Amino acid sequence: MSQNPSAPHALEQSLTQQLGDMQQQLDSLHGQLMESQRLATIGTIAAVIAHEFNNLLTPIVSYCQYALQTAQGPTPDMELIVKALTKSFQSADKAGRICQSMLGLARGQSVFGSVSVQKLVDETLLVMARDPKKDAIALRVQVQPDLTVFGDPVQLEQVLLNLMINARHAMLGKGGSLTIKASRCDGTDEVKLQVIDSGPGIAEKHLPRIFEPFFTTKGTTRKGEAKGTGLGLAICKEIVEHHKGRIEVASEVGKGTTFSIYLPAEQ
Ligand SMILES: Nc1ncnc2c1ncn2[C@@H]1O[C@H](COP(=O)(O)OP(=O)(O)O)[C@@H](O)[C@H]1O
Numbered sequence: 001m002s003q004n005p006s007a008p009h010a011l012e013q014s015l016t017q018q019l020g021d022m023q024q025q026l027d028s029l030h031g032q033l034m035e036s037q038r039l040a041t042i043g044t045i046a047a048v049i050a051h052e053f054n055n056l057l058t059p060i061v062s063y064c065q066y067a068l069q070t071a072q073g074p075t076p077d078m079e080l081i082v083k084a085l086t087k088s089f090q091s092a093d094k095a096g097r098i099c100q101s102m103l104g105l106a107r108g109q110s111v112f113g114s115v116s117v118q119k120l121v122d123e124t125l126l127v128m129a130r131d132p133k134k135d136a137i138a139l140r141v142q143v144q145p146d147l148t149v150f151g152d153p154v155q156l157e158q159v160l161l162n163l164m165i166n167a168r169h170a171m172l173g174k175g176g177s178l179t180i181k182a183s184r185c186d187g188t189d190e191v192k193l194q195v196i197d198s199g200p201g202i203a204e205k206h207l208p209r210i211f212e213p214f215f216t217t218k219g220t221t222r223k224g225e226a227k228g229t230g231l232g233l234a235i236c237k238e239i240v241e242h243h244k245g246r247i248e249v250a251s252e253v254g255k256g257t258t259f260s261i262y263l264p265a266e267q
């Protein structure tokens, strides 16, 4: 039996060639996808920085004004000046730290260390400028003592802050309860952090989309209230995953919403 050895060989060669080309295309597309995801993250982070800065600049400006006014007046009150400058210095310092840590996140490099969960919660509550009681929201904090996680404290504070702001927003006008819980998960090396509200809940059709950048249901501007950016939960997810953790949501319409974050405990 005679055979033409070159025919199947040529076919094989051409198939290999095609496969190689396709793989190259796939690699290039994958690279483009990664790049656009990275850019989307940086865009998100830039928007978050702008948002957080806006919050921090307001007290800086007013305290500086305050200090200038008394300094230029007939009887400068040194005590007041020092107090106002201290406050604005603290805010400016915080703005700097947020900027650094968010840029670290964009570059994929952050300063990780041991973070006390109690301290994290306390600091976040301090940053939440408005007292929840003013909005008829009862605040409960249940944090297991001596709980620590390994992470970037500034980034983790952003996560908690965004969740608390969402919870407060959900309960505006009606009031309710906001619970912050933290405990070590039994039998695992994980810490569970929860932000629980008794707000209106999230419609089932929205649930799969809430972590998408720019997804928001806060389209209409209520009086004195900013429109939603849809960036809060996207940044939360980005940060939690950067910490090798995960974020989950459970919500029941008319009952409330629970966000749970699982983070590796400090060894
Ligand atoms: N605690 C909550 N209760 C009800 N809905 C929520 C809650 N948290 C988030 N959501 C929903 O998820 C959407 C996305 O949230 P987020 O990414 O923080 O963006 P934004 O707050 O700017 O709308 C919100 O618009 C809202 O529909």
Ligand SMILES: [Mg+2]
Residues within 6 Å of the ligand: 162, 165, 166, 230, 231, 232, 233
């Ligand atoms: Mg939000």
